[in-house]
Amino acid sequence: MIKFVLNRFLLSIPTLLAILTIVFLIARVIPGDPASVILGDSASQEALENLRHRLGLDQSLIQQYIQFITGVFRGNLGDSLVSGTSVMREVLNVLPYTIDLTIAGVLIGIVFGVPLGILTALYRNSFLDFIARILSLIGLSFPAFYSAILLIIVFSLQLGWFPVISSGNLLDPVQRLHHLILPACNLGLIMVAYVTRATRSSMLDVLREDYMRTAKAKGIPGMVILFRHALRNALIPIITVIGLYIGVLVGNSVLTEIVFNRPGLGKLIIGALNQRDYTMLQGLMVVYSIIIVITNLITDLTYGFSDPRVKYS
Amino acid sequence: MNQEHLLEVRNLTTAFRIQGNLFPAVRGIDLHLDRNETLALVGESGCGKSITALSIMRLIPQPPGEIVSGEVFMKGIDLLTLPEERMRKIRGNKMAMIFQEPMTSLNPVLTVGFQIMEALIYHQDVTNVKAKELAIEIMNQVKIPSASRRFKDYPHQFSGGQRQRVMIAMALACRPEIILADEPTTALDVTIQAQILYLLAELKREYSMAMIFITHNLGIVASIADRVAVMYGGEIVEVAPVGDLFEKPRHPYTEMLLRAVPRVDLNIEKLSYIPGQVPSIDRMPPGCHYAPRCDLRMELCDRQDADLVPLPGEPAHRVRCWIRGDSREIQDKP
Ligand SMILES: Nc1ncnc2c1ncn2[C@@H]1O[C@H](COP(=O)(O)OP(=O)(O)OP(=O)(O)O)[C@@H](O)[C@H]1O
Numbered sequence: 298m299i300k301f302v303l304n305r306f307l308l309s310i311p312t313l314l315a316i317l318t319i320v321f322l323i324a325r326v327i328p329g330d331p332a333s334v335i336l337g338d339s340a341s342q343e344a345l346e347n348l349r350h351r352l353g354l355d356q357s358l359i360q361q362y363i364q365f366i367t368g369v370f371r372g373n374l375g376d377s378l379v380s381g382t383s384v385m386r387e388v389l390n391v392l393p394y395t396i397d398l399t400i401a402g403v404l405i406g407i408v409f410g411v412p413l414g415i416l417t418a419l420y421r422n423s424f425l426d427f428i429a430r431i432l433s434l435i436g437l438s439f440p441a442f443y444s445a446i447l448l449i450i451v452f453s454l455q456l457g458w459f460p461v462i463s464s465g466n467l468l469d470p471v472q473r474l475h476h477l478i479l480p481a482c483n484l485g486l487i488m489v490a491y492v493t494r495a496t497r498s499s500m501l502d503v504l505r506e507d508y509m510r511t512a513k514a515k516g517i518p519g520m521v522i523l524f525r526h527a528l529r530n531a532l533i534p535i536i537t538v539i540g541l542y543i544g545v546l547v548g549n550s551v552l553t554e555i556v557f558n559r560p561g562l563g564k565l566i567i568g569a570l571n572q573r574d575y576t577m578l579q580g581l582m583v584v585y586s587i588i589i590v591i592t593n594l595i596t597d598l599t600y601g602f603s604d605p606r607v608k609y610s
Numbered sequence: 611m612n613q614e615h616l617l618e619v620r621n622l623t624t625a626f627r628i629q630g631n632l633f634p635a636v637r638g639i640d641l642h643l644d645r646n647e648t649l650a651l652v653g654e655s656g657c658g659k660s661i662t663a664l665s666i667m668r669l670i671p672q673p674p675g676e677i678v679s680g681e682v683f684m685k686g687i688d689l690l691t692l693p694e695e696r697m698r699k700i701r702g703n704k705m706a707m708i709f710q711e712p713m714t715s716l717n718p719v720l721t722v723g724f725q726i727m728e729a730l731i732y733h734q735d736v737t738n739v740k741a742k743e744l745a746i747e748i749m750n751q752v753k754i755p756s757a758s759r760r761f762k763d764y765p766h767q768f769s770g771g772q773r774q775r776v777m778i779a780m781a782l783a784c785r786p787e788i789i790l791a792d793e794p795t796t797a798l799d800v801t802i803q804a805q806i807l808y809l810l811a812e813l814k815r816e817y818s819m820a821m822i823f824i825t826h827n828l829g830i831v832a833s834i835a836d837r838v839a840v841m842y843g844g845e846i847v848e849v850a851p852v853g854d855l856f857e858k859p860r861h862p863y864t865e866m867l868l869r870a871v872p873r874v875d876l877n878i879e880k881l882s883y884i885p886g887q888v889p890s891i892d893r894m895p896p897g898c899h900y901a902p903r904c905d906l907r908m909e910l911c912d913r914q915d916a917d918l919v920p921l922p923g924e925p926a927h928r929v930r931c932w933i934r935g936d937s938r939e940i941q942d943k944p
């Protein structure tokens with residue numbers, strides 16, 4: 298088992314390296330000199346030279362690459378061009394907000410999506426199934442920024458239950474949670490839709506399996522059959538789907554953070570884009586890559602633990 | 611009931627809904643099983659053997675299936691009218707089933723040992739430790755090598771033959787009185803088939819169980835069964851003690867089946883096969899189901915189905931055929 302975990306962990310390192318290389322190349326391959334893009338057409342030759350030196354663009358590509366990679370592994374993503382502070386520090390300042398939001402979104406997706414998926418599979422083609430399918434279709438096709446605005450109008454402005462600007466003090470757990478609920482629901486809605494669909498179809502497959510009949514023939518109580526025999530098997534593909542959609546969720550969290558005016562990676566990335574903060578953008582791409590690689594690793598490990606056929610082969 | 615059987619099925623009809631209409635998959639099944647007895651249920655693929663067994667266990671998938679009529683008495687209690695919770699306590703406990711497909715009938719994410727233990731946990735008042743002990747004991751009995759070590763293994767770590775042993779262990783864990791074995795050896799290769807059959811026969815004797823053994827292999831029937839019921843198109847067409855059936859089959863379909871069994875003492879030219887195939891349940895002929903394939907068929911056969919009646923002087927040998935069995939009724943018909 299330790300071997301399995303270690304194995305998957307080591308396997309994700311080359312993946313990460315490959316992504317980092319791509320991030321590095323994208324920044325260099327894009328036509329045009331970053332320095333003149335940042336400073337504009339009217340910049341003096343001297344200023345351009347200066348900036349190139351600060352960015353390390355006057356070095357050879359190989360040197361730049363080595364510096365970039367070693368920097369990443371040492372946790373150094375360079376300094377922001379705009380504020381001059383370390384990119385890493387800026388990221389760490391807002392990362393808890395984004396992590397809160399993403400985890401809450403996934404949890405909402407699982408807590409509502411899995412039971413809903415089970416029910417719609419058990420009572421397929423019933424009225425409940427019909428309603429749930431329409432709702433999940435709406436959930437899937439609804440743009441995240443639009444649902445965010447609707448949520449703010451109803452729950453913040455009209456009912457006044459939640460703050461309009463969801464920042465929240467990280468050190469005050471109650472406030473942190475209170476500020477989290479609305480944006481998390483916005484993110485979670487889509488996840489609920491995905492998870493419901495995945496659970497439903499996975500459950501329907503499992504319910505048709507021969508071993509379900511075997512379990513029933515043994516005279517095991519219905520609830521035990523449902524949870525131990527059916528759900529345990531159905532979870533395996535559901536985990537994969539959840540893992541895949543966490544990537545989508547991270548993308549949606551950018552929109553959610555902006556509409557709710559909530560600190561986070563999403564707001565950082567928009568700010569960097571607006572201000573042409575080249576190092577900040579590159580640093581954020583690195584951070585997002587690491588998040589995705591870690592998510593995949595966790596998905597892989599969970600998958601391995603829920604399916605004995607993976608672990609031992 | 612003049613004499614109480616361990617299991618008695620009367621007039622059982624189970625139908626499936628296909629595009630809104632109910633079509634019987636098995637019809638008017640009458641059979642009984644006594645203590646220590648093995649009844650073989652034989653017939654071609656699709657004739658309703660599995661559906662009969664699943665109906666007895668009340669395991670018909672519903673929808674699309676439905677038990678339309680009939681009674682299934684076990685020691686005088688009609689199982690079909692029992693509340694589901696009481697039926698659950700019978701399944702796997704008093705009456706257990708072994709399925710055809712050992713590869714897909716075990717749950718891939720639960721250990722083999724746990725799957726054997728499970729029936730014990732829910733049917734018998736035992737602690738987990740005791741259940742585990744009993745499970746290992748029965749794994750030894752079905753001759754799974756190094757049982758206590760393999761207890762924690764998963765189904766994919768077992769071969770087909772071993773999985774069928776696990777299935778047998780699971781079914782026998784609570785020492786049921788009746789075992790329904792649905793082609794337990796069909797999916798296995800020939801040498802392993804013989805081992806499993808031998809094991810099943812041995813355990814059946816040891817536990818003094820009664821067994822309904824489903825197969826389409828008449829060769830197996832001769833060695834394992836006391837009585838044989840031949841099914842065709844969802845009906846029982848002939849029932850007889852095993853010797854009688856092999857020596858003097860009455861139904862034209864049984865005769866055909868027997869002629870289709872490969873024998874070492876006959877060469878291949880003499881081996882006959884049965885032309886045509888079992889009609890699907892939504893295309894059953896209105897009269898005798900076998901009539902379209904029968905050499906002896908008369909006009910009446912196409913019009914009306916015969917009843918399963920005993921032969922004169924042989925109450926245990928019953929046949930559903932206008933020509934060979936139900937002759938007394940031919941006279942009444944215009
Ligand atoms: N779920 C179902 N829906 C519709 N028809 C069904 C269903 N299950 C079984 N049938 C039909 O019922 C008939 C009897 O099926 P059954 O499985 O009992 O055959 P069998 O004698 O066990 O055959 P085999 O030797 O292939 O296992 C078949 O014609 C089959 O097509």
Ligand SMILES: [Mg+2]
Pocket residue numbers: 659660661710792
């Ligand atoms: Mg069958």
